[in-house]
Amino acid sequence: MAYFQEIGSIKYEGLQSTNPFAFKFYNPEEKIGDKTAEEHLRFAVAYWHTFTGDGSDPFGAGTMERSWNRLKGMDLAKARLEAAFEFFEKLNVPYFCFHDVDIAPEGSNLRETNKNLDTIVGLMKDYMKDSETKLLWNTANNFTHPRFIHGAASSSNADVFAYAAAKIKKGLEIGKELGAENYVFWGGREGYETLLNTDMKLELDNLGRFFHMAVDYAKEIGFDGQFLIEPKPKEPTTHQYDFDVASGYAFLQNYDLQDHFKFNIEANHATLAGHSFEHELHYARIHNMLGSVDANQGHPLLGWDTDEFPTDLYSATLAMYEIIKNGGLGRGGLNFDAKVRRGSFKPEDLFHAHIAGMDSFAIGLKVAQKLIDDNVLKNVLEDRYSSYTEGIGLDIVQGKTDFHKLEEHALGLTEITNKSGRLENIKAILNQYLLKAYAGE
Ligand code: XUL
Numbered sequence: 001m002a003y004f005q006e007i008g009s010i011k012y013e014g015l016q017s018t019n020p021f022a023f024k025f026y027n028p029e030e031k032i033g034d035k036t037a038e039e040h041l042r043f044a045v046a047y048w049h050t051f052t053g054d055g056s057d058p059f060g061a062g063t064m065e066r067s068w069n070r071l072k073g074m075d076l077a078k079a080r081l082e083a084a085f086e087f088f089e090k091l092n093v094p095y096f097c098f099h100d101v102d103i104a105p106e107g108s109n110l111r112e113t114n115k116n117l118d119t120i121v122g123l124m125k126d127y128m129k130d131s132e133t134k135l136l137w138n139t140a141n142n143f144t145h146p147r148f149i150h151g152a153a154s155s156s157n158a159d160v161f162a163y164a165a166a167k168i169k170k171g172l173e174i175g176k177e178l179g180a181e182n183y184v185f186w187g188g189r190e191g192y193e194t195l196l197n198t199d200m201k202l203e204l205d206n207l208g209r210f211f212h213m214a215v216d217y218a219k220e221i222g223f224d225g226q227f228l229i230e231p232k233p234k235e236p237t238t239h240q241y242d243f244d245v246a247s248g249y250a251f252l253q254n255y256d257l258q259d260h261f262k263f264n265i266e267a268n269h270a271t272l273a274g275h276s277f278e279h280e281l282h283y284a285r286i287h288n289m290l291g292s293v294d295a296n297q298g299h300p301l302l303g304w305d306t307d308e309f310p311t312d313l314y315s316a317t318l319a320m321y322e323i324i325k326n327g328g329l330g331r332g333g334l335n336f337d338a339k340v341r342r343g344s345f346k347p348e349d350l351f352h353a354h355i356a357g358m359d360s361f362a363i364g365l366k367v368a369q370k371l372i373d374d375n376v377l378k379n380v381l382e383d384r385y386s387s388y389t390e391g392i393g394l395d396i397v398q399g400k401t402d403f404h405k406l407e408e409h410a411l412g413l414t415e416i417t418n419k420s421g422r423l424e425n426i427k428a429i430l431n432q433y434l435l436k437a438y439a440g441e
């Protein structure tokens with residue numbers, strides 16, 4: 001059965017195209033720098049938002065027109081799977097991502113849930129044999145079910161800790177079976193609401209123990225996917241333990257896990273933490289911890305995780321700048337952890353949304369590569385920090401100074417001259433590069 005009958009294969013048609021079902025900027029085969037656009041961008045569709053989500057919000061029921069939603073239970077799961085592979089093929093997208101509960105319904109106990117998963121994973125494997133689309137990552141949803149009310153690996157209830165572990169164990173087995181490139185840990189309820197009833201030290205120690213057991217189990221079964229932590233500062237808990245990359249990195253170092261994990265950085269989580277998307281990417285990059293990306297955007301006027309499709313070209317450009325500087329994402333990719341708005345309820349809106357996101361990042365890629373080729377920001381930094389390339393500055397970075405020597409230098413200064421940061425000029429140059437990309441230059 002065809003779920004997106006009216007829609008054909010989405011192709012690159014170029015800047016002049018007015019076809020809403022075509023890419024205007026994303027040409028997968030185009031060589032940009034040392035790789036093709038497809039190799040740079042490694043796009044992935046998020047199963048939960050695209051096939052499982054129904055558009056419901058705290059104030060209203062689902063709105064999405066999805067023909068598969070007539071069905072229930074395992075029939076629904078099978079229909080969704082069929083729709084998903086039709087969508088992947090038509091969109092020509094190289095990857096997808098899912099949580100366990102997105103693909104198969106939970107049974108009345110863990111054994112039944114695992115049986116449902118086995119059935120769907122078997123079918124998924126068959127679809128993948130005939131498909132170009134691969135699994136970027138899978139993960140466990142250890143936050144929706146009421147059993148996770150007080151957390152999963154950070155729960156106050158040891159039975160829940162065990163249950164959460166069993167779900168990750170199954171997830172790693174599934175990841176291995178389907179050849180997942182990565183495995184993601186987003187601590188949906190790994191945090192707390194109030195210190196009045198929370199033993200933070202025990203919860204953090206338990207989280208550390210939990211991750212070590214996950215690392216051990218992956219090794220035991222020979223799952224070689226990259227482990228990724230996805231930071232988020234709040235929502236659903238008030239204080240999420242993996243607040244941002246910096247606090248997540250400190251946690252990994254404290255528990256000696258830093259060699260086993262990298263970060264999956266989500267744009268909307270960055271902004272919720274009071275950072276820019278590029279700040280989080282940059283912080284991870286300079287510590288060699290940038291693994292993968294959840295490419296979405298928040299709404300500037302709303303203070304929660306709106307998970308919009310990324311259309312902000314500035315943000316996409318600065319994100320791609322970090323990614324290219326990182327030497328690419330390795331086994332990671334750009335996963336659209338994004339949902340169509342509640343009012344965009346038609347099946348074709350799913351295509352429009354992904355095309356918009358893919359085109360935006362394709363522009364970002366081109367502009368970022370050009371900025372790098374022309375050494376634009378490199379020159380800015382070299383000029384701004386030139387005082388560290390000679391004299392006392394060189395001594396500082398070479399570790400040849402102490403406070404005596406620095407005081408002696410300071411006492412000898414008659415005048416201190418600072419240079420302008422030139423921010424407005426740099427932004428104007430960035431605009432110029434963006435406009436050139438629009439013009440196809
Ligand atoms: C929630 C979120 C998750 C993770 C995977 O904010 O981003 O969907 O990406 O669990």
Ligand code: CO
Pocket residue numbers: 186230266294337
């Ligand atoms: Co995410």
